Amino acid sequence: MELRHLRYFIAVAEMRSVRAASEHLHVTQPAISRQIQDLEDAIGATLFERTPRGLKLTAAGSAYLGEARDILARVDAANRLAHRIASGVHGRLRVGFVENASWSGLVLSALNAFQQAAGDVALELQPMNTPEQLDAIAAERLDGGFCYRFGAWPDGFASLPLLEQGVVLAVPEHSALGKHGPVSARDLSGTPFIAFPRHVYAAYYDRLISACAERGLTLDIRQEASTETAILSLVAAGVGAALVNAANRERPPARVRFVDVHDLDVRLPLEFCFIDRHGNAALQRFIDLLKAHSQPPA
Template structure:
């Protein structure tokens, strides 16, 4: 049995005429009659009574008509759903992000635009640091993520470069450091620092420590915290200073000041990372949107 059997049956049942169904479907009358006979043989029941006034549904035929309509409606709905998913306007998209990357600019604009243009895609946003995101993407727990990348990507990955951030010095509001404006790295030799443990993101940690050392600064790390949010809360409490992503300027914590370090430059390249081979049309739609916004 094929779907055309159901379509022919419904057309005949609704018009009560093979001739009318033939005109409606643009199929010859003998072909329709043959398909109806095949259908009746397949299910082992007579669906129509042949009367002088035309065809009349039997009780079995009336019951079969309701089910046939439901089957075709569900097939049509399945077809529409598959088309929408294949077009990237329906489905699920799981995206990781480093929190400070999403506070303004390209990332927040892209997320907003995607929700406006693909409102039927279930967008799941998960805050994670970069190594956690890369692990989750590799394990297919995430479809992609906004990562600050250092070094080569794992095999099988691809990325879209978006923008570059830098670092800035965060100090307690009452601190004398930077009160008169930008400072040099050597001015921070005796300043107590808060940093994250090296195991959180070894590549970035090593890059930061090396850049400081090149400017004659060995960080006096008194406290460690695993996220910049926690680090900045310790700065606000007066525990020490910290070198943090300059994106934090967009959302400055209370009791924290940001100070430029004139001679210290650490590039923080933000990229959208994902598996090179994927079958998620919603992900591809999001990547295309990011690329368009980036070049706008």
């Protein structure tokens, strides 16, 4: 039995005529009659009675008509769903992000545009630092993530460069540092610092320490915290200063002031990372949207 048997049967049942069904379906009358006979043989029941006024459904035919309509409706729904998934407008997309990258600008705009364009995609956002995201993407717990790049990505990964940010000095609001404008790295000698533990993101840690050393500054790290939110909380409490992502200017915490360090240039390149051969249409739609949003206006 094939779907065309059901379609021919439904057309004949609704029009009560092989001839009318033939004209509607653009199929010859003998072909339709043969398919109806094959259907009756397959299920072992007579579906139609022939009367002077045309064809009439038997009791078995009436019961079969409702089921046949339901089957075709479900097949059509399955076809539409498969098409929507393949088009990237239905399904699930799991995206990781470093929290401060999502506070303004490109990332927020892209997420909002994706929700507008593909509202039937279940978008799951998970805040994680970059190494956690890379592990989750490799383990297929995430489809992609907004990560800061230091060094090569793991084998099999691809990425879309988005923007670059830098670092800024965070100090307690009553600190004398930066009261009259930007400072130099050497001005920070002897200042107690709060920083990430090296194991959280070794590549970034090493780059930051190296950049400071190049400017004659050895960081006096008195306290460590695993997130910038925790680091900034310690700064607010007066524990020390910290060099943090300049994106934090978008959401300055209470009792913290940001100061530029004019001779310290630590680039934080933000990229969207994913497995190169991913096969997720929703992810590809998101990547295409990110590309469109990251292009400067003509």
